[in-house]
Amino acid sequence: MHYPYELPDLPYAYDALEPTIDEATMKLHHSKHHATYIEKLNTALKDHSELHETALENLLANLDAVPEDIRTAVRNHGGGHYNHELFWQLLTPKATEPAGHFLKALETQFGSLANFQKELSDKAASIFGSGWAWLAMNQTNGLEITTTPNQDTPLPDQLMPLLGLDVWEHAYYLKYQNRRADYIEAWWKVVNWDIVNKLYEIELD
Numbered sequence: 783m784h785y786p787y788e789l790p791d792l793p794y795a796y797d798a799l800e801p802t803i804d805e806a807t808m809k810l811h812h813s814k815h816h817a818t819y820i821e822k823l824n825t826a827l828k829d830h831s832e833l834h835e836t837a838l839e840n841l842l843a844n845l846d847a848v849p850e851d852i853r854t855a856v857r858n859h860g861g862g863h864y865n866h867e868l869f870w871q872l873l874t875p876k877a878t879e880p881a882g883h884f885l886k887a888l889e890t891q892f893g894s895l896a897n898f899q900k901e902l903s904d905k906a907a908s909i910f911g912s913g914w915a916w917l918a919m920n921q922t923n924g925l926e927i928t929t930t931p932n933q934d935t936p937l938p939d940q941l942m943p944l945l946g947l948d949v950w951e952h953a954y955y956l957k958y959q960n961r962r963a964d965y966i967e968a969w970w971k972v973v974n975w976d977i978v979n980k981l982y983e984i985e986l987d
């Protein structure tokens with residue numbers, strides 16, 4: 783992914799994740815929030831043609847190398863685009879399960895799938911303000927749960943995200959209002975484990 787960035791279509795309909803995530807939230811989240819990150823990212827990069835061929839992932843992993851006048855914009859709006867592009871793929875109305883090498887690694891690291899889910903849920907619930915909770919792979923192929931504020935990504939910490947949970951209020955407020963914990967608990971029902979399994983295998987190679 784590099785400049786000019788474009789809003790990707792969702793791999794399902796806006797109402798596909800009902801009742802877990804409602805149609806109005808999905809529509810606003812994708813066509814307004816995500817679209818705005820992309821628009822502002824493109825605006826920031828417009829006059830920096832030296833960065834037009836650089837992959838977004840590389841810009842975000844090395845923010846210190848991004849010119850100071852657009853560093854904050856790339857961090858916020860580039861992070862917003864990167865995080866949401868991944869987030870949509872990580873959701874599905876289909877029933878999927880952690881499997882194979884990934885499931886083994888998850889059980890080794892966290893004891894069980896249920897323990898892992900509880901730990902990630904607790905961390906997501908305790909984020910103050912807006913941010914993300916992640917399952918990511920570190921440099922030695924280990925699995926880690928981490929959180930980031932705002933639209934920061936795990937990339938600067940040499941962590942490749944495998945699963946990300948958006949806990950900005952825009953992700954749940956219309957349906958769940960202040961009940962972030964209920965949104966988090968419900969969100970597990972629409973996680974696309976097939977993609978997580980696949981991302982894990984790709985990172986292993």
Ligand code: MN
Nearest residue numbers: 815948950953
């Ligand atoms: Mn969001």
